[in-house]
Every structure is written in C-alpha cells, then in structure tokens.
Amino acid sequence: MAMREPAPADARVALDARQHDLARRFDAVRARTATLAAPISAEDAMVQSMEDASPTKWHLAHTTWFFERFVLAEMPEHHAFDPAWDYLFNSYYQGVGPMHARPKRGLLSRPTLSQVAAYRDTVETRVREQLRRGTMAAHLLDIVELGLQHEQQHQELLLTDIKHAFFSNPLHPAYRDDLPVTRGEAAGLRWIARSESIAQIGHAPWPGACGFASDNESPRHRALVPAHALASRPVSNADFRAFIADGGYRTAAVWLSAGWDTVRARGWSRPLYWNAGMDAEFTLAGWRELDPEAPACHLSYYEAEAFARWAGARLPTEFEWEQAAQALPVAGNFVDSDHLHPHAAPCASTGLQQMFGDVWEWTSSAYTAYPGYRPWPGTLGEYNGKFMDAQWVLRGGSCATSADHMRASYRNFFPSDARWQFAGLRLAKDSA
Incomplete structure (x- = not known):
C-alpha cells in the first residue's frame, strides 16, 4: 500500500x-x-x-x-x-x-x-x-x-x-586542574574473529531518515569484508612501551618509508606528550603519571602502522571497523564524562571494548569517496569532499568528542603525521 x-x-x-x-x-x-x-x-x-x-x-x-x-x-x-x-x-x-x-x-x-x-x-x-x-x-x-x-x-x-x-609553553600550565584521575586494569588482549561477509557500509544521505550524516558517509553501499579478527581493545600504553623498549623507533624495517624519514627528521622517540622516562604524560590537567593500562594516544598514522607491523598484525580497514561497530551502542568515555583523557575499560567485558570514545582509531583505509558519492550542493560541498587526498580514516571518537556527535558510520580523517589529536589504534589480522 x-x-x-x-x-x-x-x-x-x-x-x-x-x-x-x-x-x-x-x-x-x-x-x-x-x-x-x-x-x-x-x-x-x-x-x-x-x-x-x-x-x-x-x-x-x-x-x-x-x-x-x-x-x-x-x-x-x-x-x-x-x-x-x-x-x-x-x-x-x-x-x-x-x-x-x-x-x-x-x-x-x-x-x-x-x-x-x-x-x-x-x-x-x-x-x-x-x-x-x-x-x-x-x-x-x-x-x-x-x-x-x-x-x-x-x-x-x-x-x-x-x-x-x-x-x-615552558611552564606547561594545566587547562583544568580539577579533572578526575581514572585508572583501571585493562583486560588481556583477545582476538574476535569474523567470517567473510558482505556488509552494508555508510549512512543515508543527509538529511536522512535516520538522523544526521555527513556527505562523506554516503551513499550506503555493500562492501566485501574478508574473514578477519579484531583485537578486543585498543593498544595500551604498556603495549606501546614494549614497542619502544624493543627499539621500535630505531628499527627502519617496521616503518613506512615516509614514516621512517619523519621519525629521523623530527627526532621522534616516543608518543607526543610522553616524558623522556616514559612514566608521565602531559594531559589537559597538566603532567600526570602515565597509566600503563589506558589506551595509547596522540599517535600518528605512521606510529600506529609501525606498531601494528611490529606486533605481527595490521590496522583494520574502515569497513571491518564499521561492520563490528554497527551492532554496538554508541557509549563510552566521551567529553560528556568530563574526564578529557582516555582510561582503561573494565575487565568484565568479553566482547569488543572501547570501540567508541577514549581514542580515535586509525584504520588502513585511505580517505576517499564511496562509490556514487555526491558532495552537498553549493559552497557546503567544500565541507568534506575536497580533502579526499593523502589522508587516512579514523573511527570511533575520543574522550574529547560529544557522544551525540558520534555514530558507527562517522569518518574522521587526518594526514599521516598528525599527532595532536586523541588518536590511537586497534589491531587487526587476517584469518587463516
């Protein structure tokens, strides 16, 4: 009818x-x-x-x-x-x-x-x-x-x-000195496998029947997602310290060529905001003790990709990430919680943890148009489309993102060397 x-x-x-x-x-x-x-x-x-x-x-x-x-x-x-x-x-x-x-x-x-x-x-x-x-x-x-x-x-x-x-600023002032200190005990990293499937990716065009979506999230389309496994949680500070201790920033073999050039040219030896002793980090509350269980953050794509290669894994594609996130509630450590820093998730969970909030997660997907993409008409068409060049997609939001701004189809994007955002990573690997 x-x-x-x-x-x-x-x-x-x-x-x-x-x-x-x-x-x-x-x-x-x-x-x-x-x-x-x-x-x-x-x-x-x-x-x-x-x-x-x-x-x-x-x-x-x-x-x-x-x-x-x-x-x-x-x-x-x-x-x-x-x-x-x-x-x-x-x-x-x-x-x-x-x-x-x-x-x-x-x-x-x-x-x-x-x-x-x-x-x-x-x-x-x-x-x-x-x-x-x-x-x-x-x-x-x-x-x-x-x-x-x-x-x-x-x-x-x-x-x-x-x-x-x-x-x-040499004085390293705090944005706010009243932010809570939240520490936890991260669960052990587990692998959650998914079979090969065809996934529905993206969102209805804006203005859509199911709420707001940017033009770069449409059109909704089918994507073949091969069999793979995702890590149950983001990479932690302790995980990343192990990479550093093993000579990660001194081993050219784990880096993309441009990443290795960047490491040498800029003298990178640890994540942005970590101290030399790797036991403290600069936060919006000033210097605080580094929580080894919290998700590592302020990592560039180069660092995330190098860590994944060192770990014998890879970064997920944005389609793998979105397919997994579609079944989960948009809930987590967002700006709404007023912590303004990532923290470890409770150990009790047995599924995927911290897919939303805490840290943006780098993917291996270049920021480009979906099949059939059409930018918004007029000047507002400049909002997203013209930046589809030499950037990578990040997913999931961070501790500085509003909860009602996030959705499973949301595509953030930054260039390979960007470190000042709350960006981390989740490992993925191919299934046999």
Whole structure:
C-alpha cells in the first residue's frame, strides 16, 4: 500500500516540532562551547602553537561565522555584525570569498576576546529567535543541524589545540586542574574473529531518515569484508612501551618509508606528550603519571602502522571497523564524562571494548569517496569532499568528542603525521 503524502497541516506540525528540537539543541551545543572555553584566558585564547592548530578565539568566532554566513545571511532582514569579519573567520570556503591565511590566525589580536563574545551572543540571539518563532525555512534547518555538528567538531579541536599550546609553553600550565584521575586494569588482549561477509557500509544521505550524516558517509553501499579478527581493545600504553623498549623507533624495517624519514627528521622517540622516562604524560590537567593500562594516544598514522607491523598484525580497514561497530551502542568515555583523557575499560567485558570514545582509531583505509558519492550542493560541498587526498580514516571518537556527535558510520580523517589529536589504534589480522 502506498503511503499518503503528509497533509499540509501534518507537515507544518512536523516543521514546528523540528524547529523546537533544534532550538533546544542549539542552546545546548553553544553552551557547551562556552563551558569548554571558560578556563582559557584572553591571552591563552589567541595562541596558535603550530599551523595545524587554531587559537581558541578563532574557534569561537568561526563557529559563529558559520551560522551567520550560511543561515542568517539567507534572510533578507539580516545585517552583518561586521563585514570585515567575513574575511577573518572564513576557514576554507572558497565559494564565499577569500580568507585570512590559516597559519597566521594567531596574529589576530583584534578583534578582542570580549568582542568575539559579543559576536557569539548577537548571532545566537538571532538564530534562537528564528527557531523559536518557527519561521525558518526547511532547508535552513538542515544547515543549522550541520552547523551544530560542525561546532561539535570544533569543540574537540578547541581542546586538542589548547593542549598543544600549553604543552608548547615552558611552564606547561594545566587547562583544568580539577579533572578526575581514572585508572583501571585493562583486560588481556583477545582476538574476535569474523567470517567473510558482505556488509552494508555508510549512512543515508543527509538529511536522512535516520538522523544526521555527513556527505562523506554516503551513499550506503555493500562492501566485501574478508574473514578477519579484531583485537578486543585498543593498544595500551604498556603495549606501546614494549614497542619502544624493543627499539621500535630505531628499527627502519617496521616503518613506512615516509614514516621512517619523519621519525629521523623530527627526532621522534616516543608518543607526543610522553616524558623522556616514559612514566608521565602531559594531559589537559597538566603532567600526570602515565597509566600503563589506558589506551595509547596522540599517535600518528605512521606510529600506529609501525606498531601494528611490529606486533605481527595490521590496522583494520574502515569497513571491518564499521561492520563490528554497527551492532554496538554508541557509549563510552566521551567529553560528556568530563574526564578529557582516555582510561582503561573494565575487565568484565568479553566482547569488543572501547570501540567508541577514549581514542580515535586509525584504520588502513585511505580517505576517499564511496562509490556514487555526491558532495552537498553549493559552497557546503567544500565541507568534506575536497580533502579526499593523502589522508587516512579514523573511527570511533575520543574522550574529547560529544557522544551525540558520534555514530558507527562517522569518518574522521587526518594526514599521516598528525599527532595532536586523541588518536590511537586497534589491531587487526587476517584469518587463516
């Protein structure tokens, strides 16, 4: 029996309900950004410790610019908060005009942090009013949802970027000194085998019937997944110390050629944020004792791949990872727990542990398009597709990711040498 088209009254009720829900979510996401930024002073907020990172102040302004540029600017009554800021806080959207150079964001002493706060307040008020009046067009509601997902990505970047900035400061200040210390006893590593199968990979196109998904997660398609086994948990700090003790950073044979060149050129001898004695690590709470049972993190793809090769295993493909994750709840140590650091999972579990939260997990899959991929129309099509070059897919989220931002089909991506994210690894191997 064919389903009837929704009556105009039904469609209006659904649209009103969506705007009401988005208004609540808008307030919650924007409030979390403010909470995460609260411990950061005006002086801290303009520091850019490397080209890959951005100042806190820029994150606060850019996530606001997104709503002004792509939502409010579509409304005839809108007047720009400051036309010059369109240049300052555009990130990479060539379709809307030129932008300030990314490596020079730390030079933006003006506008001040208080001016950026006023900008946030003004744009928030305007978006909130439109949502609560129920006057926003349906296609703009889609962009509001994208803007909230985008802001949640920048919340994670705000934390990882300020962590790198504080580590780069000789005083090594703490972002927060009240973060809990959580220690556990990691379960022994076990192998969980899966038979060869054809898996359904990806998500419905955005806006999909089953919630938000980025364009790089679609179209949903079939993928042949050969027989394999996944490790029951991520690689721990103790595991990685064994790699180092065995000469891992001094043994060219376990490294990709470009990885070995990077190790020598940059003098890598241990993960980022570990001390020379490998018994302490720099965290968002400052220096703390290294927990040997917690997942190893702040590893580049090169380091993850070298460890897997040393261990006689490999990194999983993103299809192996997603197939396993589809049957699991999206639950774990996310930013919501307010630990802001990975910790060991309880020993009681007998299945796959920590697939979500704690650390992003590198895969062996290059970040490229799924068969039949189509980017979002217009300028927003620049959001993901143009970065499908020389990057690798990571899965699962981290201790700095929001729980309601994560899903089994989510594809994060970074280049091979990126270390400042909460990235670790899970081993995989082929089945006989």
